[in-house]
Amino acid sequence: MTTIVFLTSLLAIPISYFMNNLFSLREPLVILLVGVLCLLLVTLIPYFHIRKRPTNNTDPFYYALGIFTFSSVIDLIIALENDGIIDDFMEFYLREGEPYLRTSHGTMVCYWDGIAHYAMYLIMLAALSWNQSYREVGLYWAGSIIHSMLVFVPGSIIGKHGIKWVIFLNIPYIIIPVFVAVSLLQSRPKYKESIAEKEKKKTNWLSMLKDLIHRPVDALYIFYFLTAAFMALIRACAVLGSECSLFKSYLVHIEPYMADDTNYPKMQMLIYFFYFTPYYIWMTCLLLKRNSIQKSWVVDWATIHAGAAAQAQFCHIGSSLHYRTPYSLRVPQSPVYCSIFWIINLMLLVVPQFFMVYCRRQIDPIVEVGDSDISKSLKAMGSQASLDAIDRLVETATKNKMIALHSK
Incomplete structure (x- = not known):
């Protein structure tokens, strides 16, 4: 799973190069449509890969990670091109699509998304592949990207560059993190209550x-x-x-x-x-x-x-x-x-x-307060009634064995 999304994200390199050098994209609306098609492509590739599996209980966030990892690579390319490290990859996009990314703030946002966010995506992908929880990393990432959008989108709208159609490509990066954050907050694990919490005193x-x-x-x-x-x-x-x-x-x-x-x-x-x-x-x-x-x-x-x-x-x-x-x-x-x-x-x-x-x-180590099936079984095994029942079973088995030996 992780490998497919990782390789899909690397498609950003040839796609951005070919779009910049082989096609003359000058209309912001056309750039928006091309961007939407690219996002659909990087979503469908992991989807069709997962469909081939006999059992498919994949977290829906897995498909969204295809979009986010692809965008992280694009943003890293933009940042490197802004600083003159590479050339001829995203010139058309910076000129006609989102010119405000040429600013110092836009460059730093792209660096953060291309490095920090990309690392978080790989960690969450690894956790999904190993059936582990990505809750802590997910909350940290949600806080980071939601804040980024809260500053970037309004700042771009009221800034000197004005609004262009391509700004609507940021909609998934606003909506999806909010849904992920709400979902993770609702799935909060339960912890042991401290003694001070149980015995509250007015102070x-x-x-x-x-x-x-x-x-x-x-x-x-x-x-x-x-x-x-x-x-x-x-x-x-x-x-x-x-x-x-x-x-x-x-x-x-x-x-x-x-x-x-x-x-x-x-x-x-x-x-x-x-x-x-x-x-x-x-x-x-x-x-x-x-x-x-x-x-x-x-x-x-x-x-x-x-x-x-x-x-x-x-x-x-x-x-x-x-x-x-x-x-x-x-x-x-x-x-x-x-x-x-x-x-x-x-x-x-x-x-x-x-x-x-x-x-x-x-906080104390995570311990489910609610009675799960395992905890109920353990409690039942430790009860006095269960111990008495086990003693009676052992006694009955011993008597049956003695009767069988005597009959022989």
Whole structure:
């Protein structure tokens, strides 16, 4: 299974080359139709391969992975062509299809999709082939790609390049990840309840703050989330053109890339403020109370946020350094401002990854609470009535054996 999808994704290389060199595609609507045909092709190849199997209980997501892996290779080709590493593969697409992919943000999005997302697809394909769960990787990927689309699509629509027909090719990359994320969240495994969870006690805010002294790791994460929420406010006000000297100074001296006219950094900062900030406050409230993060749904959302934060910061930092960004908008040259830039952005990149791991370690190993057939059987075998029944069976068998020997 994995091999078929992997080989299908590599078709992106000859297809893009032949389309660029053998056909004159100048109409955006024609490019859209060709793109749709290519996506159908890479979906049908795995489908017909699976149909030949005697037993077909394949996860439907397997067919969608054909589309995503193919697009990842296409995006890697676009990124490499933007940086001049290769040539004559996607020139027609960048010229007439999605010219906004030539921007620094578009290039970094393509690098992330062509490398990070592609690696996630291969991991999920391997898990499907071995009948293993891809839930953790799936949630991380869903957070990453949904966030990517939340910034990329609105930024492209309101940006200087305008709307073209080809933008509708992004629809599957919005709808499918949402369905996958919802499906994975609904199939959440059950965990053992901690003793603290079973014996909940009402505590006031003062006692919770005092209790933080004995939980330094939780206190550090609370400090991070409050700092991140404050930074989201500063960045949002800065990109919205606030006249406050603090926000103007931050925009001019620390992160001038946020003033880029592509509008991608503006969308990124608004996503941080309207979507990430409620998550920061939510996690802060949970961390204040002992053992509150020992819940499976907290782990799920920490995983989704970690994926989103990784994609956001990779693209933001990369775009701030990329040569396609005007020199005046790149990372500041002043040692002080440059240090502040790296501290803020690396903190927003790294800490969510550590928090995801921290939450995962706080919960007990996965144990189904519900009575499955196996657990019911084990419980029945350990009951006193079952032990008495086994003793009677052994006693009856012994008597029957003695009677048989006596008759002989």
